[in-house]
Amino acid sequence: MLGAVLECGRASGRIVETEAYLGPHDPACHAAAGVTERTLPLHGPPGTAYVYFIYGMYWCVNCVTGPVGYGSAVLIRALEPLDGLALMRRRRGGRADLTNGPGKLCLALGITGKMNGLPLDRPPIIVRPDDTVDDGDVIVTPRIGLTKAADWPQRYYVRGNRWVSK
């Protein structure tokens, strides 16, 4: 998933940091608690979006990676912002750090629990507009999905706290 582009509506970013949650045997994985109403999307087919609410104020988005009923997923931890910079900046309250954290990137892309269960393995996915769309935003068909481009740089380097392609 590293290098894939996560897009939601007009905002998108390249995935540069992930975290794996292996399954029911992994105590840090939500699947360890068994199948509950909250973790239902986690046990869906691979490619399912599992979005959960944390610390009373933030959303985090995962991509299910295991077979149906298993409960294994990858948390999206950080993106390199690509499209919709102004929109993301507005959603981030004018701050410059847009997507360098799992909660921040969901804020910037407008991802909430309503996206639960949506396919993440093929774009675009059409959903109904919801309250995460800001006033004045020209968004007709909010969508969420992973895309793959042919012209991505093959290698990335960490220079300071930035990702660069050369």
Place this chain on the structure above:
DNA sequence: ACGCGGATGGCCT
């Protein structure tokens, strides 16, 4: 750059 505490609410035992 790093560490601390507060905000905040749902989930599971």
Place this chain on the structure above:
DNA sequence: GGCCATCCGCGTA
């Protein structure tokens, strides 16, 4: 009742 796959502001270096 206690735990969290977090973020932010403010403090100290």
